[in-house]
Amino acid sequence: KAIYLKDYKVPAYLFESTDLRFELFEDEALVHAELVITRNPACTASAPALELHGHESVELVSLSLDGRALTDNDYVREGEMLTIATPPERFCLTSTTRIHPESNTALEGLYKSGGMFCTQCEAEGFRRITFFPDRPDVMSVFRTTVEADKTRYPELLSNGNPVARGLADNNRHWVTWEDPFPKPAYLFALVAGDLQHIEDRFVTMSGRNVTLKIFAEEKDLDKLDYAMTSLKNAMKWDEETYGREYDLDIYMIVAVDFFNMGAMENKGLNIFNTSCVLANAATTTDSGFQRVEAVVAHEYFHNWSGNRVTCRDWFQLSLKEGFTVFRDAEFSADMNSRTVKRVEDVSLLRTAQFAEDAGPMAHPIRPESFIEISNFYTLTIYEKGAEVVRMVRTLLGEALFRKGSDLYFERHDGQAVTTEDFILAMEDASGQDLSQFRAWYHQAGTPELHVSDQFDAAAGEYKLTVKQSCPPSPGQEKKSAFHIPLAMGLLNEKGEEVELPNGETTQILNVTEFEQTFIFSGLSTKPVPSLLRGFSAPVKLFYPYQRDELMFLMAHDSDGFCRWDAAQKLAVDIMQALIADYHPDKAMVLDGRLVSAFRSVLDAEGLDKAMVSKVLTLPSEAYLSELSDCVDVDAIDAVRKFVRHSIAVQLEDRLRAVYQENDLDIAYSPDADSVARRSLKNLCLSYLMSLETEASLQLAKAQYEKADNMTDMQVALVLVAHSSFRSDAKALLADFYQRWSGESLVVNLWLSIQASDPNEGALSRVLELMQHPAFDGKNPNKLRSVISVFCAQNSTHFHALDGSGYRFLADRIIELNSQNPQIAARMLTPLTRWKKFSAARQALMKAELERIRESGDLSKDVFEVVSKSLV
């Protein structure tokens, strides 16, 4: 059942042109395909068969070769393959298939989202539309005609430029689109619906005029401006930063409600989950705005890193995703606060990606095998993949990295290539040897660096010894040494940066051996090392910092990331000690240094407010869990509450003052400074609310009432809804729903807030929510807002010792398995981490995984995750 990278073979046939005609109806769709096919000279087989993919749900109505109708004897249809044994050297294959978008709940291929038709073909959805080689190394020039009812579907879209349109019988109309760029089938897209749009234009650096259109349902027309601004910023940024220019006359984005993932980079016609494109002040939080900016840019950047240069096979997925995430992260860093963006990305990596790397689905960024590729759209492929590209840039330096990316795009334009081609281009352009660095592509797991030091006062010599190791992962017991760029600096006793051998205050140590010692001379006192500056490699770094040294780094380190990291480490160290020592009847005592460190950060003048609020945010439950060998859910929860409460008690006056200082009466704007101010203000409010006093309740309620933006409103609502003031919680939640019941994305916030409410009775509230008219069990956004949020953000209830949380999730997976396998497999993640918990919880979680495994006809998606988790 598994597919292996080592089995890759070049395609036997090339597809010169692909002409598609879609007839869309309410109860079916007919797809007419005309394919011009020739033998691939690169394929050495003597008389190769033609192999086309076609999902079992596709009904083959007719098939002919050079005008001659084929019968059952001329081809074999078996599983997902249709094979024609010995076709001619060059021929035309025409087919008609019948499919059912109206009942397609998997949301792959052609399906209906609300009243509109749309597609999602990556990775292997095109085979649900028609018979075609559904592999990314087969690229073809597409011409697409869409025909549908004129009243229901006034807008008919596909890739490329519109070239013809007309009317047909029965109130129908059609439009033909031509995309001049050869592309794999996964980049195909079609949309038909009653859509409104906004329009703008962008003049590229060579003077090409590009029309930009963003489409949505009429009610969302007031939420498209931010995406348009972000798109233009991204187009400009890619020209300036990578020299990449857009290549068609038109660029379109369509917002759809039903979507399995975030968005899709189809050539010239991106399709977006509404949650990643719609934004306005009244309905969208600051993080929502930032997500829109990042995802719009991400999909745009794919036009080069993904579309012009695509993947040879799906094992190469990180070639386009890792690179594109790196590109969008740098874009967001340039548009907003660079350090804040870095802190956010590292937090995600350290909590969720490190957990994936340590779990049963661990895989290298270039996997060797998979059962279902949809399961590999992971944090590892995306986020760790981006970190690997970042390390390449760190090793090469900015200028040579740009030279390497220019060479990569130039050398491989129009091709389907591998991660090896990417690294080769980087090597060729820079003259650097990345042979050892390649281990990052084929070894899974998070490397660990254990750093120790020694100071010889007489010689003025400081020695840093770095040992690397990497725990085993499935199928990889022993690992070779990684090439790890370790950015570091040294601080003297006055907190000043020491000049290093390279003449600067930050140096990259090339860690290439299992154990290595680096020597620094000319020091009069023992320095404090600042390690892994900017998080220069996706590793876990251990150095036995004293708590006082961490406070020293918080105050003096010139690297913003390391200042934040020192605060995290201090909080983690203190909290871990409390967790280890936890007993429900035993009083806890908080090390006063955390409070004084936080106080100095609150008092300091001139700090970036966003960074202040990041520094003052306690490590998340998820991060503390990832750091535990055996997760003590209750201890983590209790310790976090205790620490937060203690800080609030001791800093109450300062928190209130900082809240007031930042509670300005000015119109909403999602710019970095305003976001920073709101985040600091709301952080203060959350500490104050942890006091559960009448005064803080009034403060939160007042903020809710006067808020002119969703950020302030949502934070106030969460704090009241999750508090012990139950009647206020109820009243505010009711008020919120009444105000926003017409805004689906805001309703999702409302659902999530309730699903993550830690008060007693959480599971029954979740079950009730699933009966609420606002819930729709077919819509992935609703499923995520309730089920995934409950499992990931309501840990004491999800991990209830009676097993009710686990049983609830397993029941949902069993239901979703047939309805939407991609979503089912994704939602399964929390159960796959069973080995991290106590014996009692392990047994309960494992039993639910086994129940899913025995529940009958499993999709490939769910089967792969369940079976790998039970090994």
Ligand code: ARG
């Ligand atoms: N290529 C898309 C993106 O990252 C994601 C598509 C994922 N689709 C899927 N079925 N897994 O922008």
Ligand code: ZN
């Ligand atoms: Zn992507």
